[in-house]
Amino acid sequence: MPGLDTLLLWPVFAIAFTAFAVGGIANSINIIDGYNGLAGGYSVIVLAALAWVASQVGDPVVTTASLAMLGALLGFLVFNYPSGRIFMGDGGAYLLGFWLGELSVLLVVRNPDVSPWFPIVLLAYPVVETLFSIYRRKLLKGRSAGRADAMHLHQLIYRRLARVAVASSNPIAKLHRNNIVVLYICAGAALFMISALLVWNSTSWLVVLGIAFWVAYLWLYFRLARWRAPAWLIISPKKHVIREL
Numbered sequence: 003m004p005g006l007d008t009l010l011l012w013p014v015f016a017i018a019f020t021a022f023a024v025g026g027i028a029n030s031i032n033i034i035d036g037y038n039g040l041a042g043g044y045s046v047i048v049l050a051a052l053a054w055v056a057s058q059v060g061d062p063v064v065t066t067a068s069l070a071m072l073g074a075l076l077g078f079l080v081f082n083y084p085s086g087r088i089f090m091g092d093g094g095a096y097l098l099g100f101w102l103g104e105l106s107v108l109l110v111v112r113n114p115d116v117s118p119w120f121p122i123v124l125l126a127y128p129v130v131e132t133l134f135s136i137y138r139r140k141l142l143k144g145r146s147a148g149r150a151d152a153m154h155l156h157q158l159i160y161r162r163l164a165r166v167a168v169a170s171s172n173p174i175a176k177l178h179r180n181n182i183v184v185l186y187i188c189a190g191a192a193l194f195m196i197s198a199l200l201v202w203n204s205t206s207w208l209v210v211l212g213i214a215f216w217v218a219y220l221w222l223y224f225r226l227a228r229w230r231a232p233a234w235l236i237i238s239p240k241k242h243v244i245r246e247l
Contacts, residue, residue, distance in 0.1 A: 024103035030128035031099030032092055033135065036156050037183040039083040041090060042075050044188055045098050048124045049075070051195050052105050055120065055202045059113040064105055071101050084181040099128075119208035123198040126215040127191045131155060134219070155219070158226040159186050163235050182237060190218070 010016045035041035053068035075098075082088055090098070106121030122129070131154060136147040164182040194215050201207035225231060 020107060024100060024107065026132065027103035027106070027125060027128070028096045028099030030125070030132040031102065032095035033132055033154070034128045034156060034187075035090060035095040036154060037160060037180050038086045038177075039079060039181065039184040040156060040187060041095050041098060042079050043083070043184045044127065044191060045102060046072055046075050046079070047188060047192055047195055048102055049105075051124050051199055052102075052109060052121070054199060055116060056109055056113075058202075059115055061109065061113055064109045064112065067101075067108075068105055071098070083184075084177070086177060086180070115203050117203055117205040117208050119205050119212060120198055120202045123208050123211050123215070124195055126194060126212060127187065127219075130216060130219050134223070153227070155223055155226075156183050156187060158223065159183050162226050162229065162231045164237055186235075190222075 010019065031041055031045065034044065049068045049072040053065050053072065056062075056064035056068060078088075078090070102125065106125065109121060110116050110118045135154065138153065139145045139149060139151065140147045160179060160183050163186060164179045194211055197211055198208060201211075
């Protein structure tokens with residue numbers, strides 16, 4: 003990034019910016035932790051990508067740290083998804099976000115061959131969600147950026163795409179719809195992450211992927227916000243599912 007690269011050569015700015023970035027990632031993971039398995043499932047994919055690239059460049063520290071948290075998350079998801087027995091909570095989400103932020107910094111600093119845009123693409127969803135939420139609340143609605151609302155992308159997906167048993171008030175039906183959100187988010191994000199794995203050392207291609215994610219996010223968000231959800235993305239109610247519930 004022209005300009006930012008120069009500023010990062012100044013130690014005071016570099017330390018302050020790193021603290022800001024890692025804190026931002028921690029908060030962004032907490033923001034997307036809205037439905038069962040979402041923060042954990044998304045982070046599993048990110049950690050797997052970090053571990054793979056770290057192994058490619060011969061970095062045992064980042065590889066081991068990534069796989070350690072990945073294993074812990076898989077244990078959590080096996081126990082928790084789809085039944086929703088326990089919650090990660092703010093403490094779990096902040097720890098996970100801190101872990102992802104620090105591993106991203108370590109991977110780039112310890113391995114100059116890895117483009118700084120690689121972890122940016124991996125964490126594009128929570129970062130874009132956070133930045134767009136600030137923009138939406140502060141500039142579009144004139145409210146405090148910290149004031150909660152129900153207009154996150156995962157909330158729109160829950161209400162306007164995951165329509166299994168949408169007319170049912172049965173708690174089991176609501177849980178089923180809750181669990182579907184993570185499939186939408188992780189499937190879409192995985193497309194960009196897999197592409198990033200193919201060009202992890204190419205800044206130009208990773209910038210293209212980052213821009214493409216922004217475009218895809220905004221397209222889907224505004225379609226859902228205007229009740230114009232793409233028909234091919236909607237999971238329609240199934241009679242036999244509703245009957246069983």
